[in-house]
Amino acid sequence: MKTFDVQLGKRSYPIYIGENLLSQPQYFLDHIAGENVFIVSNEKVAPLYLDKVLDSCKKLQCDYKILPDGEQFKNIATMEAVYSSLLEKHCDRNTTLIALGGGVIGDITGFAAATYQRGVHFIQVPTTLLAQVDSSVGGKTGVNHALGKNMIGCFYQPRCVIADLSTLGTLDDHELCAGIAEIIKYGLIKDIELFIWLEKNIQKLIDRDPESLAYAVHRSCKNKAQIVAEDELEQSGKRALLNYGHTFGHAIETGTGYGNWLHGEAVACGMLMAARLSIKQGWLTEQDYSRIETLIKAANLPTQVPKNMNVEEFLQLMSVDKKVRDGKLYLVLLNKIGEANLTANFNDNLLEETLLEYCDK
Amino acid sequence: MKTFDVQLGKRSYPIYIGENLLSQPQYFLDHIAGENVFIVSNEKVAPLYLDKVLDSCKKLQCDYKILPDGEQFKNIATMEAVYSSLLEKHCDRNTTLIALGGGVIGDITGFAAATYQRGVHFIQVPTTLLAQVDSSVGGKTGVNHALGKNMIGCFYQPRCVIADLSTLGTLDDHELCAGIAEIIKYGLIKDIELFIWLEKNIQKLIDRDPESLAYAVHRSCKNKAQIVAEDELEQSGKRALLNYGHTFGHAIETGTGYGNWLHGEAVACGMLMAARLSIKQGWLTEQDYSRIETLIKAANLPTQVPKNMNVEEFLQLMSVDKKVRDGKLYLVLLNKIGEANLTANFNDNLLEETLLEYCDK
Numbered sequence: 001m002k003t004f005d006v007q008l009g010k011r012s013y014p015i016y017i018g019e020n021l022l023s024q025p026q027y028f029l030d031h032i033a034g035e036n037v038f039i040v041s042n043e044k045v046a047p048l049y050l051d052k053v054l055d056s057c058k059k060l061q062c063d064y065k066i067l068p069d070g071e072q073f074k075n076i077a078t079m080e081a082v083y084s085s086l087l088e089k090h091c092d093r094n095t096t097l098i099a100l101g102g103g104v105i106g107d108i109t110g111f112a113a114a115t116y117q118r119g120v121h122f123i124q125v126p127t128t129l130l131a132q133v134d135s136s137v138g139g140k141t142g143v144n145h146a147l148g149k150n151m152i153g154c155f156y157q158p159r160c161v162i163a164d165l166s167t168l169g170t171l172d173d174h175e176l177c178a179g180i181a182e183i184i185k186y187g188l189i190k191d192i193e194l195f196i197w198l199e200k201n202i203q204k205l206i207d208r209d210p211e212s213l214a215y216a217v218h219r220s221c222k223n224k225a226q227i228v229a230e231d232e233l234e235q236s237g238k239r240a241l242l243n244y245g246h247t248f249g250h251a252i253e254t255g256t257g258y259g260n261w262l263h264g265e266a267v268a269c270g271m272l273m274a275a276r277l278s279i280k281q282g283w284l285t286e287q288d289y290s291r292i293e294t295l296i297k298a299a300n301l302p303t304q305v306p307k308n309m310n311v312e313e314f315l316q317l318m319s320v321d322k323k324v325r326d327g328k329l330y331l332v333l334l335n336k337i338g339e340a341n342l343t344a345n346f347n348d349n350l351l352e353e354t355l356l357e358y359c360d361k
Numbered sequence: 362m363k364t365f366d367v368q369l370g371k372r373s374y375p376i377y378i379g380e381n382l383l384s385q386p387q388y389f390l391d392h393i394a395g396e397n398v399f400i401v402s403n404e405k406v407a408p409l410y411l412d413k414v415l416d417s418c419k420k421l422q423c424d425y426k427i428l429p430d431g432e433q434f435k436n437i438a439t440m441e442a443v444y445s446s447l448l449e450k451h452c453d454r455n456t457t458l459i460a461l462g463g464g465v466i467g468d469i470t471g472f473a474a475a476t477y478q479r480g481v482h483f484i485q486v487p488t489t490l491l492a493q494v495d496s497s498v499g500g501k502t503g504v505n506h507a508l509g510k511n512m513i514g515c516f517y518q519p520r521c522v523i524a525d526l527s528t529l530g531t532l533d534d535h536e537l538c539a540g541i542a543e544i545i546k547y548g549l550i551k552d553i554e555l556f557i558w559l560e561k562n563i564q565k566l567i568d569r570d571p572e573s574l575a576y577a578v579h580r581s582c583k584n585k586a587q588i589v590a591e592d593e594l595e596q597s598g599k600r601a602l603l604n605y606g607h608t609f610g611h612a613i614e615t616g617t618g619y620g621n622w623l624h625g626e627a628v629a630c631g632m633l634m635a636a637r638l639s640i641k642q643g644w645l646t647e648q649d650y651s652r653i654e655t656l657i658k659a660a661n662l663p664t665q666v667p668k669n670m671n672v673e674e675f676l677q678l679m680s681v682d683k684k685v686r687d688g689k690l691y692l693v694l695l696n697k698i699g700e701a702n703l704t705a706n707f708n709d710n711l712l713e714e715t716l717l718e719y720c721d722k
Contacts, residue, residue, distance in 0.1 A: 035687045087508040092685040117683045147448040324453040
């Protein structure tokens with residue numbers, strides 16, 4: 001088991017990464033102050049892992065809520081259902097919420113913890129690769145709005161993250177690959193060594209080689225924790241780099257209807273589109289682009305946008321992105337593999353040209 | 362015009378108290394970073410004051426949302442409507458929200474600011490006495506749930522509070538008195554001088570004597586700011602004292618259906634009930650109780666609970682209060698006028714006895 005802290009002063013917390021952590025009570029009990037927990041999970045994950053968590057927390061009063069599975073349920077209606085359950089079970093301010101599932105469950109549960117009775121503790125127990133390498137760390141919580149992805153939410157940090165690598169064995173292949181997309185992202189924005197490692201080891205990851213998965217999760221969490229510690233509330237521009245590919249990706253997710261593309265799949269395609277625009281700006285070489293495309297394809301991730309989306313729709317959806325400031329869209333673009341920057345100084349025509357290339361295919 | 366700061370380190374902010382502040386642009390413009398504002402108001406307040414705020418902000422892009430008036434609309438459905446408007450108007454993270462109205466508008470707008478795109482700036486412009494002396498200061502934001510008052514929300518501080526005393530001229534009498542309830546509360550929990558002043562000057566307040574109103578608003582805000590600075594997130598028990606009478610009061614509000622009793626009216630009755638229990642515990646004298654009752658009656662505030670509520674309903678509603686910890690209800694009770702404490706060490710039978718006395722009437 002490996003562990004290290006996300007350094008945020010009073011709000012610092014540990015990330016535990018290892019095999020069979022769900023069955024080890026201490027990782028939970030060390031971070032629970034009160035006498036009861038409330039677990040939020042979904043129909044897919046609960047049958048596999050809920051009993052383990054209940055067993056680890058058996059000293060406490062345990063209640064739970066099982067949600068339907070999918071991004072299409074990450075909305076305010078689901079929040080209402082969670083709040084109602086919390087109140088029906090008489091959960092109070094000393095209750096600790098536990099998010100048992102992927103990114104959607106983590107985002108919903110974190111937002112519920114941030115807003116139930118003005119804030120209760122919560123623990124992230126990510127069971128997908130995407131959640132383990134990215135969404136469970138850093139305190140971004142929230143839900144989608146019909147008009148835009150992740151538009152409603154808070155920054156609210158968990159008390160700990162328990163990343164049990166054993167849970168990755170039960171993932172669908174496409175969920176595994178969706179997680180790989182976010183690992184590739186760290187390589188692209190700040191970690192050239194990780195990118196090179198991925199070029200050599202991508203097949204091992206897809207084959208779920210335990211050592212390779214452990215390395216990738218650990219290295220990704222380290223990257224994420226470092227950026228979050230530098231810019232918790234996304235104020236300096238540093239944390240925004242983590243959204244590389246996401247403005248395009250969010251447009252795909254919203255445009256196709258939440259739940260039709262996995263988040264990681266949309267981000268993979270978005271990263272390629274952002275790389276294409278970076279070339280057009282003269283910032284990225286064709287050679288780098290080609291390495292990125294090769295890696296994304298090797299990870300069985302999509303490189304083409306959904307057929308039903310056009311340029312106008314992309315531009316409209318991107319205009320309500322959280323990266324818009326005073327009416328101007330900011331994008332994360334690449335200078336080279338391992339170096340990104342947040343900028344509003346891209347050429348609007350080149351953005352349209354980029355979208356046209358993808359939407360024409 | 363008087364001003365002083367709520368001292369919260371990086372989150373400190375000024376409270377401005379005076380006449381005709383709405384027409385003076387600097388109080389707004391000094392606290393707006395971006396190029397646009399989004400005003401939230403209601404059908405009662407907007408016709409009176411929206412134009413003044415729009416005029417003060419005319420250098421900026423201004424949008425607004427007018428909500429129906431009343432506590433019954435302080436819910437998640439209204440939040441959704443506000444989020445939709447913000448997105449339709451392309452409000453981004455540099456947008457500043459302005460809450461123009463009473464406590465309901467302030468709570469909704471503050472919660473929207475806390476959760477829209479994970480947080481935007483907001484300004485409190487309280488137009489009722491209750492909002493000026495209490496709810497606009499201190500960063501409590503949120504909405505009600507059918508099962509409990511203020512159950513969903515965040516701590517999220519405004520950038521400033523602009524308390525324009527001129528707006529009190531258009532208040533209904535019962536709204537004015539509802540505000541007086543919270544002023545009496547400060548007297549009871551920590552400010553015996555204010556209580557004595559109220560005993561002498563209550564009629565002047567009811568008659569809206571400008572100097573008396575200015576004194577009461579200023580002194581109340583000072584009391585509130587001091588407590589909030591000591592215990593922003595209600596962790597030490599200090600801030601909880603501000604909820605004197607509120608656990609009983611929230612039960613009345615929820616039990617009668619939000620919007621049927623004004624918050625301040627329910628709190629007034631709740632303060633008397635809490636005082637009655639304090640007597641039974643042997644902590645408060647009959648003489649003090651009688652002074653409290655006399656003052657509450659002089660302020661034309663209710664001293665009897667709604668006829669349709671019974672003891673069982675009170676106990677059930679109070680059991681989901683935010684003051685419950687690990688299943689045990691904490692109440693704010695009085696030692697004497699000017700001194701309160703938060704305690705779980707009251708006798709449950711005496712609580713039932715108290716409720717029975719009120720519910721029998």
